[in-house]
Amino acid sequence: MALHAPEFAPHKGWINTAAPLRLRDLRGHVVVIDFFTSCCINCLHVLPILRDLEARFADEPVVVIGVHSGKFDAEDDPQRVAEAVARHHVTHPVVVDDAMGIWSRFTVRSWPTLVIVRPDGTIASIAPGEPDAAVLDAFVRRLLDEAREAKTLASAPLRLEAPRATSEAPAPLRFPGKVAVREGWVAVADTGHHRVVVRDAAGAVVAIGSGARGLADGGPHEARFDAPQGLCIADGAVWVCDTENHAVRRIDLATFAVTTALGTGAMGTFPLGAPGPARETPLRSPWDCLWYDGALLIAMAGTHQLAVWRPADGTVAGWVGSGREALIDAPGLDAALAQPSGLSLDGGRLYFADSETSALRVVSLADRSVSTLVGTGLFDFGDVDGDAGEARLQHLLGVAVAHDGAVLIADTYNDALKRYDPRTGRVSTLAAARGQLRDPGGLAVDPDDRRIVVADTGHHRIMMFSPDGEPLGPMVFEGLRAPSPAEADAPPVALAQTFAGAGSFFISAVPAHTPASLGPGPVALTLTFETPAGWKFAADAPRLAALEVSRRSDLVDLGTTGVGETPGEPSTAWALRLDGHVTRFAPSQIESEVLVTLNAMLCSDAEGLCVPARAWFRVALSLDAAGPSALAFRLPLDAPRR
Numbered sequence: 001m002a003l004h005a006p007e008f009a010p011h012k013g014w015i016n017t018a019a020p021l022r023l024r025d026l027r028g029h030v031v032v033i034d035f036f037t038s039c040c041i042n043c044l045h046v047l048p049i050l051r052d053l054e055a056r057f058a059d060e061p062v063v064v065i066g067v068h069s070g071k072f073d074a075e076d077d078p079q080r081v082a083e084a085v086a087r088h089h090v091t092h093p094v095v096v097d098d099a100m101g102i103w104s105r106f107t108v109r110s111w112p113t114l115v116i117v118r119p120d121g122t123i124a125s126i127a128p129g130e131p132d133a134a135v136l137d138a139f140v141r142r143l144l145d146e147a148r149e150a151k152t153l154a155s156a157p158l159r160l161e162a163p164r165a166t167s168e169a170p171a172p173l174r175f176p177g178k179v180a181v182r183e184g185w186v187a188v189a190d191t192g193h194h195r196v197v198v199r200d201a202a203g204a205v206v207a208i209g210s211g212a213r214g215l216a217d218g219g220p221h222e223a224r225f226d227a228p229q230g231l232c233i234a235d236g237a238v239w240v241c242d243t244e245n246h247a248v249r250r251i252d253l254a255t256f257a258v259t260t261a262l263g264t265g266a267m268g269t270f271p272l273g274a275p276g277p278a279r280e281t282p283l284r285s286p287w288d289c290l291w292y293d294g295a296l297l298i299a300m301a302g303t304h305q306l307a308v309w310r311p312a313d314g315t316v317a318g319w320v321g322s323g324r325e326a327l328i329d330a331p332g333l334d335a336a337l338a339q340p341s342g343l344s345l346d347g348g349r350l351y352f353a354d355s356e357t358s359a360l361r362v363v364s365l366a367d368r369s370v371s372t373l374v375g376t377g378l379f380d381f382g383d384v385d386g387d388a389g390e391a392r393l394q395h396l397l398g399v400a401v402a403h404d405g406a407v408l409i410a411d412t413y414n415d416a417l418k419r420y421d422p423r424t425g426r427v428s429t430l431a432a433a434r435g436q437l438r439d440p441g442g443l444a445v446d447p448d449d450r451r452i453v454v455a456d457t458g459h460h461r462i463m464m465f466s467p468d469g470e471p472l473g474p475m476v477f478e479g480l481r482a483p484s485p486a487e488a489d490a491p492p493v494a495l496a497q498t499f500a501g502a503g504s505f506f507i508s509a510v511p512a513h514t515p516a517s518l519g520p521g522p523v524a525l526t527l528t529f530e531t532p533a534g535w536k537f538a539a540d541a542p543r544l545a546a547l548e549v550s551r552r553s554d555l556v557d558l559g560t561t562g563v564g565e566t567p568g569e570p571s572t573a574w575a576l577r578l579d580g581h582v583t584r585f586a587p588s589q590i591e592s593e594v595l596v597t598l599n600a601m602l603c604s605d606a607e608g609l610c611v612p613a614r615a616w617f618r619v620a621l622s623l624d625a626a627g628p629s630a631l632a633f634r635l636p637l638d639a640p641r642r
Helices: 041-056 078-087 101-105 133-150
Strands: 011-015 030-036 062-068 094-097 113-117 123-128 179-182 185-190 195-199 205-208 231-234 237-242 247-252 258-262 286-292 295-300 305-310 315-320 340-346 349-354 359-364 369-374 398-401 407-411 416-421 426-429 442-445 452-456 461-465 471-474 516-518 521-530 535-537 543-551 562-565 573-582 590-604 610-623 630-636
Touching (some): 011 078, 030 133, 041 062, 062 078, 078 094, 094 101, 113 133, 123 133, 123 610, 179 231, 179 442, 179 452, 185 231, 185 237, 185 452, 195 237, 231 286, 237 286, 237 295, 295 340, 305 340, 340 407, 349 398, 349 407, 398 452, 407 452, 521 590, 543 573, 562 573, 610 630
Parallel strands (some): 062 094, 286 340, 340 398, 521 630
Antiparallel strands (some): 011 094, 030 113, 113 123, 179 185, 195 205, 231 237, 247 258, 295 305, 340 349, 349 359, 359 369, 407 416, 416 426, 442 452, 452 461, 535 590, 543 562, 543 590, 590 610
């Protein structure tokens, strides 16, 4: 029996619509509901997919709605959510979830999750994780066709009334993410305007980038960026983490011409490992960078790693972090990070902002070992000064080493500048800076006069402070203007027909099992995927399982994020054994969960037809000190539907 989707309640308010929306008023439409939180890098990866989906279905009865179910305390504030929605160019309606009440009513368990509702109001699918754009497109088209045949489809798309626009003049900067200062040069990632602003020692200002979203090399007026973030100045150039282009770009300081140094322009899927060709290796949301010993170190937020590009041999590789999202101190690729977003170097130590764990961490350059200075885990945060073991930060995004060796912290969601003293191990707030900042995203220290220069993201400016934290006022960029709105963003991506003939198939999510107990230490999970009656896994066709520990990834490590196999014979089952480890914990039971996405080719015995299919599963675990070390799960697939 199909379940009807619950309503959007309770909520704290709506954004991008003049009035609250109700699902019962959206009958006749396919409704794609995006459960997200603005801090989550995986959630940010979903937004361009939805933006393109909306453009392709603009003339069809399709509605996209965001449900912002915040992780951090600061994300409960509707005004801050509205600012995040504007910063990420979200134009569809967004409801601010009150105490995650909507999340609970829809039984969502992780960020991001898409819930797709049929035109008759019933739930068609609950799909955790980042969607495949082609599969999502095909599924929406199938629901439209089914509703059209059943005569439940609205005759025209819904035209929502937009809220009244403000008449304020556009600011010269829009949500600047990062700033770099060196040898008289200042470089700013003008993130919201998709460009980079450079000022020289004489105060002359150049804006590089047309202001339109895209990936294009060329002169300063022709080049295009997409939400650039971190940058550094070295070797006669500004190096830019072009975050939503998943690339690193180079701006020549003599000509201001832009070239692409790393990345393909496509988003990578897996963590970086062994060295590969820099221009042929897909990156995943680079967020900050700096030069060290002839190499570029990159905070790769999307793979929870630090990466290294070595121009001498043209390769890029994983440098620190396994790709698992957690807080684990260890050497090199054995460590686990969580969305590193800011870097700063001091002698033999590389400090970095580990944003999702609200942690200040450091890499010893001697052996690449990682240590945590402030912070304890993915869900531990606050606004607390004092000894490092007791101090708490909230989603920090930037760090910079001051002239006295202290580490300055852009404590983003606390709207604060903080200071970590390595000699005493204490964290303190620069009191005079309180009330001056909104969502600071990056900072730098001017080596000439020791000023602290902050990307005051939420206030659309670059703010300056004395070495002691006294406000000095905004930095002036003489003659800088916002880009002309005449040039639209790059056109939406046109999806090629992914599968010929039969088309693509989509299998709705399978509910979680009753939680099964699992003990600490080495563990083994066996997952057996079973085909529906009359279907088999195709021979000589790859089948892939993507794995994500969506709850308590700090305790559960499966040793891999994906498994693949190409069988030589058809079969009705595929058994996977996962050897992992559960960290020892207190005696109380702790809930965990593994999200599994299966991609495979299924063949019908009766029809002689083979079709691609995707299925989602939730494997619920209860971590118990007395639990067994091995578990087996049956994961039966539903019959695929066109």
